[in-house]
Amino acid sequence: MTDEKKPRRRPRSDGQRNRENLLNVAKAAFTAGEVDIPLDEIARRAGVGIGTLYRHFPNRDALIEAVYRAELDRLANAAPVLAAQHPPVEALRAWMRLFVDYIAAKLVIAPALNGLAGGTGTLYAQSGTVLQSAIDGLVAAAVASGEISADIEPVDLLRALAGVSNYAAGPGWETSAKRLVDILIAGSRVSAS
Amino acid sequence: MTDEKKPRRRPRSDGQRNRENLLNVAKAAFTAGEVDIPLDEIARRAGVGIGTLYRHFPNRDALIEAVYRAELDRLANAAPVLAAQHPPVEALRAWMRLFVDYIAAKLVIAPALNGLAGGTGTLYAQSGTVLQSAIDGLVAAAVASGEISADIEPVDLLRALAGVSNYAAGPGWETSAKRLVDILIAGSRVSAS
DNA sequence: TGTTAAGCGGAGATATCCTCCGCATATACC
């Protein structure tokens, strides 16, 4: 149980390069809507063997999660920036709209998320932590400013938006998602008991 | 192109029985969380051959849709009843809560819905029609009574609720979904522009 | 430059979906 960290050899350059390639190829495929592309195909496009893919990502879910983890981080990092630029409620609104944009651009790859039957919970629980703390901060600020009711569960707002993305195929989708943002914010205000 | 309906032989009793069995077994499995149970296994539990399963339901999606189509209808049928019993906005609220209850009891099998990678849109578009017209009616009444803003896309409310269910695993989930119902309704009121 | 651990890659074991088609039987008609 000794938690010693061995002075391990630096990771091989080709290993890192292959990992990057795989992530890029996978992201391109998912973004293009090829959600259930075979893993062999991803490996082929990335110019590596299937074994390499599986060493880096033990299963499909792990790959998917890794693919958009980076995007999730970018999205989360936007929260403090917006908070500094806008008053609390508007920062929240802006960030929620950004969230919609990400989904619209498939940068958050909602369909891929959906594809994880059963595993969704686990995956989202891990990856979603960063998003959760991001919106927690925004909501907390808005509550502190007295504009938003205190008994809001911030994550629910995200979940609601993500839900709209799930069953969204039609062209006017993005508009209605943005409208939902306004509804959610209006419904969260203290005035609207 | 003659649209003649042939006087077909009455369907065989064993055929109908097998179909029922399959649906019951599948519903039980899905409700129990075995979302990606192999179809062979469903056939086995139902005491029929795999071929029989595939004749009744050409693919996995068809089975899933058939399984909870009945529940969807029940849920949709509750809308006019509630509308008769409550004032418009309260009827809407009550129905949305009922929707949450169905999801909570897995009667609407949200995870199974999610499991349909790519096909979600199509499936929901077909099965969801009944739900859509149900909530359309409720919202229309609430708009007519002047209590709810007219530029609400009713389906979005459903989508938002369904979204909460997607990433819902925790114990307190149902409570927060119900709270979201209130937020959505509050945000849809005309006063809260 | 030699040693060695880390990484590579693809054959193939396993699992799942779905098709096909000969056999069985419930229905309809006599």
Add this chain to the structure above:
DNA sequence: GGTATATGCGGAGGATATCTCCGCTTAACA
């Protein structure tokens, strides 16, 4: 009842996908 036949049954097996295993290669370190 008895017979004809459409309808349904069922599982072997083809197609495809996931994931494992292990001998070979190569980058990192001295």
